[in-house]
Amino acid sequence: MKLVMFDMDGTLIDTQALISEHMATTFAQAGLTPPTPTDVRRIIGLSLPEAMLALGAADAEQAAQMSESYRAHYRASLVRAEGREGLFPGAREALDLLRDRAGTLLGIATGKGLNGVHRLTELHGIARHFVTLQTPDNNPSKPHPGMMLRAMEETGADRQRTVIIGDTVFDMEMGKAAGTKTIGVSWGYHDVRDLRKAGADVLVEDYADLPAAIDDLLET
Numbered sequence: 001m002k003l004v005m006f007d008m009d010g011t012l013i014d015t016q017a018l019i020s021e022h023m024a025t026t027f028a029q030a031g032l033t034p035p036t037p038t039d040v041r042r043i044i045g046l047s048l049p050e051a052m053l054a055l056g057a058a059d060a061e062q063a064a065q066m067s068e069s070y071r072a073h074y075r076a077s078l079v080r081a082e083g084r085e086g087l088f089p090g091a092r093e094a095l096d097l098l099r100d101r102a103g104t105l106l107g108i109a110t111g112k113g114l115n116g117v118h119r120l121t122e123l124h125g126i127a128r129h130f131v132t133l134q135t136p137d138n139n140p141s142k143p144h145p146g147m148m149l150r151a152m153e154e155t156g157a158d159r160q161r162t163v164i165i166g167d168t169v170f171d172m173e174m175g176k177a178a179g180t181k182t183i184g185v186s187w188g189y190h191d192v193r194d195l196r197k198a199g200a201d202v203l204v205e206d207y208a209d210l211p212a213a214i215d216d217l218l219e220t
Contacts, residue, residue, distance in 0.1 A: 001103050002218050003157035005134075005148065005180075007166035008110040009044050010188030012091050013120060018084055019044060022073040023055065026066050032056055041189040045111045045168040047141035071113070087124055088187055090207025097211055099129045105155050107132035109147040109164060109174070114138075131155060143173035148180055161218050165210065172198035181217045183210070 009015045016037070024034035035055045043051040048070060052063035098104055106129050108117060114137045121127035132154045134147035152162055164175035167188020175182035176199045184195030186205045195203060202213045 001105060001155070001157055001161060002101075002214070003105050003107060003132075003152060003155050003162040004098055004214055005107045005109045005132075005151055005162065005164045006130075007045065007164070007168070007171050007188075008108060008112050008117065008120070010167035010190075011165060011171075011185055012087060012095075012108075013085055013124075014088055015085050016041065016044065016189060018074065018077065022070050022077065023051075025073050026052075026070045027055065029069060030057075030062070030066055044189045045142055045166070045170040047111050047136035048113075050141040051111070074116075085120060085123070088207065092124070092126070094207040094210050095126055095129050098214070105131050105157065107134065107151045107155070109134045109142075109151060109166075109171075111136060111142060111170075142168075142170035143177060145174055145178035148174055148178035152178075152180075163214060163217055165214075167195075169194050169198035172200050175199075183213055183217065185210075 006012055020037040020040045023040050027034040039055060043054045048067035049063040052066045057063040057066055098106055108130050110117060114135045117133055117135055132151045134151050139146040139150060148164060152159060159179040163181040163183055164171055165183045167185050168190045172182045172184060172195055182199060182201050184200035184203045186192050186203060192203055201217055204210055204213050
């Protein structure tokens with residue numbers, strides 16, 4: 001059995017503009033210098049408290065308060081966010097193909113909260129594609145390997161037959177720490193050179209190339 005785990009933001013779904021806007025608003029309201037979009041790109045993939053600390057929150061207490069503020073801004077914006085949380089081109093086709101393969105299970109490992117995962121997978125009609133959902137609600141933040149380890153425990157998958165597909169160094173580091181395979185994607189939020197340095201086994205430039213890359217990694 002193969003277990004194919006996907007990151008969400010920057011890998012399946014393009015949410016960078018929304019995340020950057022709400023981070024800027026959250027930091028401004030806290031009396032802190034708003035991060036630039038480039039700064040925000042670097043922390044996408046972390047849990048919200050970890051991201052707030054990395055961007056300049058003073059301590060864990062402030063990071064927690066700012067995380068709640070960010071969530072409130074994001075929720076309030078959803079009524080006008082239609083079309084701004086789209087799947088990347090080719091994602092749906094690749095997910096459909098992989099879901100229908102015998103002996104292949106799909107899962108999600110993301111810094112997004114579980115409520116957001118449920119909302120977006122339902123929005124895009126892909127909720128039933130995934131058999132395991134791993135989030136910071138019940139795991140440490142990436143790059144800790146907890147999400148991957150829990151997913152393998154839930155599904156009974158072997159680490160040599162498990163892969164994480166992501167766009168950040170946190171995804172690559174998480175997979176390596178868990179002893180799984182790693183695939184970096186070029187369309188996300190971290191530079192492919194950084195993904196390579198972080199240990200990506202393979203880099204892909206198009207969703208059409210993903211199924212073959214998975215086969216090559218997990219058949220060896």
